[in-house]
Amino acid sequence: MDNAIVIGSGAGGAMCARELQGRFKVTILEAGRAFRPLTANLSLLEQFRKTGLLFDEREIGWIFPAMKVRKTGAGMILVSGNGSGGTTTISTGNAIRLDHGLQALGIDLDEEFAELFAEIPVFAGHQKKWRPFTRNVFNICREMKLDPQVMPKMGEHAHCRNCGRCVLGCPHGIKWDSRRLLDQAQQNGARLLTGHRAKRIVHENGRARGVLARHGPNTKWFPADLIVLAAGGLGTPPILRNSGIACEAKLFVDPVLCVATEMKDSFQNREMPMPFAVQKKGYIISPYFDHLSFFFNREWRRKAGDIYSLMIKLADDNQGSFIGGRVEKILTANDRKNLEEAAITCAEIFHRAGVDKNQLFFGTVNAGHPGGMLPLTAAQARTFHDPRLPENLFVADASLFPASLGNPPILTIMAMAKRIAKLCRGGNG
Numbered sequence: 151m152d153n154a155i156v157i158g159s160g161a162g163g164a165m166c167a168r169e170l171q172g173r174f175k176v177t178i179l180e181a182g183r184a185f186r187p188l189t190a191n192l193s194l195l196e197q198f199r200k201t202g203l204l205f206d207e208r209e210i211g212w213i214f215p216a217m218k219v220r221k222t223g224a225g226m227i228l229v230s231g232n233g234s235g236g237t238t239t240i241s242t243g244n245a246i247r248l249d250h251g252l253q254a255l256g257i258d259l260d261e262e263f264a265e266l267f268a269e270i271p272v273f274a275g276h277q278k279k280w281r282p283f284t285r286n287v288f289n290i291c292r293e294m295k296l297d298p299q300v301m302p303k304m305g306e307h308a309h310c311r312n313c314g315r316c317v318l319g320c321p322h323g324i325k326w327d328s329r330r331l332l333d334q335a336q337q338n339g340a341r342l343l344t345g346h347r348a349k350r351i352v353h354e355n356g357r358a359r360g361v362l363a364r365h366g367p368n369t370k371w372f373p374a375d376l377i378v379l380a381a382g383g384l385g386t387p388p389i390l391r392n393s394g395i396a397c398e399a400k401l402f403v404d405p406v407l408c409v410a411t412e413m414k415d416s417f418q419n420r421e422m423p424m425p426f427a428v429q430k431k432g433y434i435i436s437p438y439f440d441h442l443s444f445f446f447n448r449e450w451r452r453k454a455g456d457i458y459s460l461m462i463k464l465a466d467d468n469q470g471s472f473i474g475g476r477v478e479k480i481l482t483a484n485d486r487k488n489l490e491e492a493a494i495t496c497a498e499i500f501h502r503a504g505v506d507k508n509q510l511f512f513g514t515v516n517a518g519h520p521g522g523m524l525p526l527t528a529a530q531a532r533t534f535h536d537p538r539l540p541e542n543l544f545v546a547d548a549s550l551f552p553a554s555l556g557n558p559p560i561l562t563i564m565a566m567a568k569r570i571a572k573l574c575r576g577g578n579g
């Protein structure tokens with residue numbers, strides 16, 4: 151059987167691995183370790199904050215290695231998953247189909263989405279679990295004609311314990327993440343190698359021959375008949391660059407800014423994050439307790455149960471890149487305009503809930519949906535293959551998006567990955 155190497159085990163990688171195993175002998179190279187949720191008692195960490203030793207968001211990796219935090223040159227925090235299951239393990243489980251941009255290129259993923267909805271449990275009946283202030287905010291958004299929509303969640307959320315720890319890894323096995331696909335791939339014979347960081351793809355005469363990966367102090371060689379690169383929006387471009395293949399300076403990240411207030415005993419920290427969302431052109435607004443700001447932002451040194459926060463997530467302009475190994479990403483004038491408009495709306499929501507604008511404080515700008523540096527074009531609508539790549543190398547992650555979704559991308563990445571696996575199984579690999 152031919153060998154396939156899949157690099158990365160998140161949304162795109164795990165789906166490709168599961169779909170390819172059997173037609174290929176699949177080996178998954180994952181840079182991080184086996185995922186473990188953060189089990190630490192958050193009240194103790196809340197106390198630890200007072201020591202002042204938590205001052206840089208990158209420190210989160212000390213206690214929670216599955217969450218990787220980097221900083222851009224301009225100081226924006228970039229969050230991604232670093233372990234089996236990739237960023238899906240630290241997601242909030244939101245499930246939305248978002249392929250308008252792909253449809254505009256002539257890509258029809260109806261079949262793949264139908265398959266996904268048949269296999270991934272999606273639940274939107276969680277409204278009765280919401281805490282009183284969240285219900286109030288939902289009703290205010292309705293009064294303001296913002297058309298708030300209950301967020302469908304991937305997982306068995308009828309049994310969600312409302313612990314609020316989704317982004318730290320669900321300790322109760324409720325939230326779906328791509329480790330379920332990895333398990334299926336492994337049951338069918340695939341090999342998952344954690345702690346294996348792909349460095350470079352070796353290729354000649356238009357064909358990839360294999361992957362060089364670091365494992366501890368060693369460099370290992372993995373020969374391959376097919377390679378699927380799914381190291382994520384920040385992981386894939388450096389591997390391609392090391393392999394002599396240039397990406398485009400079109401990085402988007404979906405920046406997040408939380409607008410917060412003190413609301414006694416609102417206990418948003420112990421509530422399912424992003425229970426509903428307001429969709430506007432260029433951004434969404436959704437209730438979200440921002441753990442990173444809570445631990446590392448001085449403004450947030452208040453009792454966790456008394457903080458209530460609304461997340462603004464931007465669909466940012468796709469302008470950004472790696473310069474000397476560092477991510478360079480700034481907010482454009484258009485991004486700032488959208489952010490300002492969204493912040494005014496949040497202030498109005500809080501105002502209607504009885505909160506004066508002087509009582510508002512902000513979170514640290516962070517982002518967790520990177521992609522766009524190898525964007526699909528209309529010419530690639532059938533092949534999903536960029537001509538810059540060797541014929542047997544495919545990219546299958548958020549790098550393929552032509553523009554930011556400004557919205558949860560996991561389902562759409564998996565739909566693309568399914569299509570790519572079909573193309574590879576059909577002999578195009």
Ligand SMILES: Cc1cc2nc3c(=O)[nH]c(=O)nc-3n(C[C@H](O)[C@H](O)[C@H](O)COP(=O)(O)OP(=O)(O)OC[C@H]3O[C@@H](n4cnc5c(N)ncnc54)[C@H](O)[C@@H]3O)c2cc1C
Nearest residue numbers: 158160162181236237242243244348385518548558559560
């Ligand atoms: C806090 C947070 C909450 C989110 N919530 C949601 C949500 O509710 N719904 C939603 O749809 N999206 C959500 N997202 C975004 C979503 O999780 C990601 O966009 C998605 O998982 C990206 O899929 P991917 O396949 O591109 O990459 P990833 O899922 O990030 O997977 C990439 C994998 O590649 C590995 N890797 C990187 N470099 C290498 C290398 N050199 N060699 C080997 N392996 C490597 C990484 O360790 C990682 O496991 C959230 C993101 C964050 C940060």
Ligand code: SF4
Nearest residue numbers: 310311313314316320
């Ligand atoms: S709120 Fe808690 S139980 Fe519910 S999905 Fe999130 S982590 Fe799991």
